[in-house]
Amino acid sequence: MALFKKIFSKKEDKVSKGFYLLTVDKVEKNTSDTAVVSLTIPEELRSTFQFKPGQYLTGNFKTSQGNFHRSYSICSDSADNSTIQIACKKIEGGKVSSHINDQLQAGTQIEFMKPEGNFILDSNAKKVTAICAGSGITPIMSMIQYIERVGGQMDLFYGSRNENEKIFKSEIDRTSDKISKNYFLSGENKDGFIEGRITPKTLEEKVDLNSDAFYLCGPEGLIFSTKDFLVEKGVPENKIRFELFTTPVSVKAKDIKSGSATCHVAVTLNGETNEMDVDTSKMLLDSFYKNGMEAPFSCKGGVCCTCKAKVQEGSAEMKLNLSLTDKEIEEGYILTCQAVATSDTLKLTFDE
Ligand code: FES
Structure with a gap:
């Protein structure tokens, strides 16, 4: 009450x-x-x-x-x-x-909320490759400015339908040769642009597989086909980072069942701990809201990691994860919008 x-x-x-x-x-x-x-x-x-x-x-x-x-x-x-x-x-x-x-x-x-996200430029990388389309250029734009100011090299592959839809085109044109620009247009044929979409075939001729890191951002088709291509060509997966803006339709959620129907959860947020019984068939985040707890979230689809919390005791499993790193999972982090409790009691915190 x-x-x-x-x-x-x-x-x-x-x-x-x-x-x-x-x-x-x-x-x-x-x-x-x-x-x-x-x-x-x-x-x-x-x-x-x-x-x-x-x-x-x-x-x-x-x-x-x-x-x-x-x-x-x-x-x-x-x-x-x-x-x-x-x-x-x-x-x-x-x-x-x-x-x-x-x-x-x-x-x-x-x-x-304060800035979040794991799609972060590796400041030790001497050369990076960014492959993006549409509004996928937005986080890359911040990386471009860092490289221009601090140093390094970026090979940029940037696709859009038409020239006038190319976000930040004039800003990128003004950058130095630290940024190697490869502009693609899928909806028109113009001088200075490569015609067509970015595909594994077009990348094959141009991409430097020895880049220190690869950043992929844009529609899921571009991200997953490029990731598969890079892995096939021998690029280690830990060099490839991607950022999705929406939950992909091609990724299936895992079916997870808990032994008990309910779990007693103690959850800490902003220094306050609340206890509640939750239905183990429901996502933890939904249960928190049902119990009046305003936990952080944004996409509710496993792609943004705004809802991440750390399991301190007990267990919870994610049906989908497209944003937490392997290291974060090892450390006990879960996406509460995608996780269900799999133990009888669970203690977790949003504060770490
Ligand atoms: S709210 Fe985006 S991953 Fe959970």
């Missing part, structure tokens, strides 16, 4: 737990359907919002159609700690992407 009271007495203007209020400085169109949102980071939050090139921000967006959590990749240079930029491509029927592209104005305050 105490928990019930606490949630329903929450004031509207209070910042949600685990979120920080940032102010929109400007919203600029980069292409006709992609907006770049610049957010001002107040001095006291600058260390909290320090990010690594490739990471993303999860926001709690208040739109005319309701409040939604969404994650957007950071596209700015990590050296600038007073402003962070995210890019958002408008998708058909997208409530938040339409809101950002059509309505969001300078001066609006939005709740954001």
